[in-house]
Amino acid sequence: xxxxxxxxxxxxxxxxxxxxxxxxxxxxxxxxxxxxxxxxxxxxxxxxxxxxxxxxxxxxxxxxxxxxxxxxxxxxxxxxxxxxxxxxxxxxxxxxxxxxxxxxxxxxxxxxxxxxxxxxxxxxxxxxxxxxxxxxxxxxxxxxxxxxxxxxxxxxxxxxxxxxxxxxxxxxxxxxxxxxxxxxxxxxxxxxxxxxxxxxxxxxxxxxxxxxxxxxxxxxxxxxxxxxxxxxxxxxxxxxxxxxxxxxxxxxxxxxxxxxxxxxxxx
Amino acid sequence: xxxxxxxxxxxxxxxxxxxxxxxxxxxxxxxxxxxxxxxxxxxxxxxxxxxxxxxxxxxxxxxxxxxxxxxxxxxxxxxxxxxxxxxxxxxxxxxxxxxxxxxxxxxxxxxxxxxxxxxxxxxxxxxxxxxxxxxxxxxxxxxxxxxxxxxxxxxxxxxxxxxxxxxxxxxxxxxxxxxxxxxxxxxxxxxxxxxxxxxxxxxxxxxxxxxxxxxxxxxxxxxxxxxxxxxxxxxxxxxxxxxxxxxxxxxxxxxxxxxxxxxxxxxxxxxxxxxxxxxxxxxxxxxxxxxxxxxxxxxxxxxxxxxxxxxxxxxxxxxxxxxxxxxxxxxxxxxxxxxxxxxxxxxxxxxxxxxxxxxxxxxxxxxxxxxxxxxxxxxxxxxxxxxxxxxxxxxxxxxxxxxxxxxxxxxxxxxxxxxxxxxxxxxxxxxxxxxxxxxxxxxxxxxxxxxxxxxxxxxxxxxxxxxxxxxxxxxxxxxxxxxxxxxxxxxxxxxxxxxxxxxxxxxxxxxxxxxxxxxxxxxxxxxxxxxxxxxxxxxxxxxxxxxxxxxxxxxxxxxxxxxxxxxxxxxxxxxxxxxxxxxxxxxxxxxxxxxxxxxxxxxxxxxxxxxxxxxxxxxxxxxxxxxxxxxxxxxxxxxxxxxxxxxxxxxxxxxxxxxxxxxxxxxxxxxxxxxxxxxxxxxxxx
Numbered sequence: 047x048x049x050x051x052x053x054x055x056x057x058x059x060x061x062x063x064x065x066x067x068x069x070x071x072x073x074x075x076x077x078x079x080x081x082x083x084x085x086x087x088x089x090x091x092x093x094x095x096x097x098x099x100x101x102x103x104x105x106x107x108x109x110x111x112x113x114x115x116x117x118x119x120x121x122x123x124x125x126x127x128x129x130x131x132x133x134x135x136x137x138x139x140x141x142x143x144x145x146x147x148x149x150x151x152x153x154x155x156x157x158x159x160x161x162x163x164x165x166x167x168x169x170x171x172x173x174x175x176x177x178x179x180x181x182x183x184x185x186x187x188x189x190x191x192x193x194x195x196x197x198x199x200x201x202x203x204x205x206x207x208x209x210x211x212x213x214x215x216x217x218x219x220x221x222x223x224x225x226x227x228x229x230x231x232x233x234x235x236x237x238x239x240x241x242x243x244x245x246x247x248x249x250x251x252x253x254x255x256x257x258x259x260x261x262x263x264x265x266x267x268x269x270x271x272x273x274x275x276x277x278x279x280x281x282x283x284x285x286x287x288x289x290x291x292x293x294x295x296x297x298x299x300x301x302x303x304x305x306x307x308x309x310x311x312x313x
Numbered sequence: 314x315x316x317x318x319x320x321x322x323x324x325x326x327x328x329x330x331x332x333x334x335x336x337x338x339x340x341x342x343x344x345x346x347x348x349x350x351x352x353x354x355x356x357x358x359x360x361x362x363x364x365x366x367x368x369x370x371x372x373x374x375x376x377x378x379x380x381x382x383x384x385x386x387x388x389x390x391x392x393x394x395x396x397x398x399x400x401x402x403x404x405x406x407x408x409x410x411x412x413x414x415x416x417x418x419x420x421x422x423x424x425x426x427x428x429x430x431x432x433x434x435x436x437x438x439x440x441x442x443x444x445x446x447x448x449x450x451x452x453x454x455x456x457x458x459x460x461x462x463x464x465x466x467x468x469x470x471x472x473x474x475x476x477x478x479x480x481x482x483x484x485x486x487x488x489x490x491x492x493x494x495x496x497x498x499x500x501x502x503x504x505x506x507x508x509x510x511x512x513x514x515x516x517x518x519x520x521x522x523x524x525x526x527x528x529x530x531x532x533x534x535x536x537x538x539x540x541x542x543x544x545x546x547x548x549x550x551x552x553x554x555x556x557x558x559x560x561x562x563x564x565x566x567x568x569x570x571x572x573x574x575x576x577x578x579x580x581x582x583x584x585x586x587x588x589x590x591x592x593x594x595x596x597x598x599x600x601x602x603x604x605x606x607x608x609x610x611x612x613x614x615x616x617x618x619x620x621x622x623x624x625x626x627x628x629x630x631x632x633x634x635x636x637x638x639x640x641x642x643x644x645x646x647x648x649x650x651x652x653x654x655x656x657x658x659x660x661x662x663x664x665x666x667x668x669x670x671x672x673x674x675x676x677x678x679x680x681x682x683x684x685x686x687x688x689x690x691x692x693x694x695x696x697x698x699x700x701x702x703x704x705x706x707x708x709x710x711x712x713x714x715x716x717x718x719x720x721x722x723x724x725x726x727x728x729x730x731x732x733x734x735x736x737x738x739x740x741x742x743x744x745x746x747x748x749x750x751x752x753x754x755x756x757x758x759x760x761x762x763x764x765x766x767x768x769x770x771x772x773x774x775x776x777x778x779x780x781x782x783x784x785x786x787x788x789x790x791x792x793x794x795x796x797x798x799x800x801x802x803x804x805x806x807x808x809x810x811x812x813x814x815x816x817x818x819x820x821x822x823x824x825x826x827x828x829x830x831x832x833x834x835x836x837x838x839x840x841x842x843x844x845x846x847x848x849x850x851x852x853x854x855x856x857x858x859x860x861x862x863x864x865x866x867x868x869x870x871x872x873x874x875x876x877x878x879x880x881x882x883x884x885x886x887x888x889x890x891x892x893x894x895x896x897x898x899x900x901x902x903x904x905x906x907x908x909x910x911x912x913x914x915x916x917x918x919x920x921x922x923x924x925x926x927x928x929x930x931x932x933x934x935x936x937x938x939x940x941x942x943x944x945x946x947x948x949x950x951x952x953x954x955x956x957x958x959x960x961x962x963x964x965x966x967x968x969x970x971x972x973x974x975x976x977x978x979x980x981x982x983x984x985x986x987x988x989x990x991x992x993x994x995x996x997x998x999x
Contacts (some may be wrong), residue, residue: 078619112618117493117496117615126591136499136501137496138495138497138498138500141497141498141499147497149493149494149497149615153494155486155487155491155494156490157490158483162483166483166500167482167486167498169483170498170500171499
């Protein structure tokens, strides 16, 4: 992927001709009961890109990802996914359009076994006959999961749970994968591995929307950045033009740790 | 040994029916988070529909069974899910419980309205030749019993297979944990929910149709017993395990049958303990099984998507309206009292006095549910303790009923403490179930005792006298009851404004947070339980004295359920909510009793007030502050706005001050916050 194209795409004018818009969030507002969380958020995710959604605590990152996947209703504004208006559509229908969302925290069923978790994901999208092949593929990708296939999802380690969440996605590549704080609470080495997997998923044609508090890792993966502050987009554009903005908007600890030096600041 | 087995055999099929119902309860609770007490009513509806189609319409058995079990019951379940429960998924368990309670009361009343109230005797059995008896040595079993057991085993086994191996079973298990995560997998959680509601309602319907012949009648009372037995069986299975639930149901059925067999005939223990047995088991289980409490709360990793509970903000009232109320209320009160003492017919004064007594009882719910955030289903039993104490003291020691009412209040409070101590370990649904169990225990075992409720004969309670002044007259006693209500209301308001009220408000907000600032949560809960029980006891004594004599049927568990539904309807947070409930209850019942007796179908409308209140409680879903409370706020705000438009400059300035003082800091933080969000009213009102 040429970074020039992305830059052109992200800077807006005439971009649609180069890389089509996959997800278009247009002045979206959302609230939890009386509490408003988003005040007109607009941004685009382009086909084939990896977009990092960054922001400090309470900026509305998770709300944006929930709104896009249909978990939290939109109070005003419009969301278009793959050219189709998905505003107000139930989450399960959006998921069937090819939008996968790995929510913050535990994103696998803790009371189901590894095998059941995978079967639940594969059965609907692939049909009964293809499940066995998909299971095989997932297990050869993640041998660790094969060892633990009859173990309950909740008893897996944090890293294994993330791998399970990604294994669901790998067999049936979605058009857009939203990962919310995937590295949260993981040991640095495991977090690195998770991000490598994300890159692999992207190379298979899935666009990514990466919600992260841990800026360093996200910026290494992403080519476009959307910066959220207090429920509004404060910056949208290519990573290369971000400059020092991240340091100004985000808490000091996050912005500076650009290397792979651990998650201590996240924990 | 052989006698034991003879006693044991009839218990097995009854236990199986309990188990079917229990499995339905567990299934529904796990997949939807609703502990659906209304299954008791749904089982009753199925049994009734089966009876009506087969006996009255002369349909073949299979057709009646198909309609009753496969069509009607699941249709009710799916309808309830779609119309009600789906919309309160995120609501606190208290709200769901009240809604289920309203249905448990409202559905049988609706059936009465539709089909008349007569108890149907000798319902047909779904099993052909059910009365054929098989002999095994010296024991004999009926064909009906054998088939009931077999049906249960097959159904439970089929469910087990469905859960473990089928696609929909997998989806249901996933929905237990998090319907939202299921949605993210591209599966409609709503469809899965509707399926499990249909399936669990099918089980309730099946249990109802199988149970009716075992009791030889179709009566809604039996189905409440079935419900509580099923709850106990579900608790034995820790609300998770199907096989253990099955075993639990059968053990309960056998336990009941064997107990009845061995206890002396016609003793209180024999007639009382049989229905009370499941409740005793339930209470013991809730106490000794520490894991059960955890199992009762379902947590969703994606619960963060729900809006947080409404903040505990004070309601603002326009100062001009306050001034009007300050002048208007005494005038209203004076007119009310003078009217009652002069021109109102003495029969209606009697009705109003009843209303005052109920108001005192309902204050106990204001305290416990409104202030303490707990739900109790045994307030009528506490009222019974107060009433019987006052009566017994007057009868045997010749004590004045005023003293008797006070002693009765103290005794009820002491019983309340006894109930509260185990309640400390519970909360929410578990507490409601434990108190329901206590209520039935009181009905069946305690109140029939000669020195307490004196069984069907009841207890006479005279009107009191202070020195030479006798309150025997209707109008004089009305005045005394009014004074009692005023004192009780003052106590409630003082407690709410005092430290205990603040502590309770803190606990209601967050038990954990309250304990971290040094509030002894356990102590506060005991205090509120004791206060509530005491108020109920005093109210019970006042009611008893109004009536002249009371018997245990006056304080039946059913009233405990109705009380909660009533007060929740009018407003559980304020004193006037309780008084509104008390007055509305008696006045409405009296007005409805004027409906003429013929044509006969008009009789069905007697008792319909309960249905009206049940419908009101369903409004709780939309207005958690209570319907009356909501209307009041709506109109005060509207009048305030009108005053703003036409009012004097002075009034306007004051009005602005009041609203800004509360509105601005909140609005600054969350621009979409409406002024004074609903569901609070803690500091407002009186």
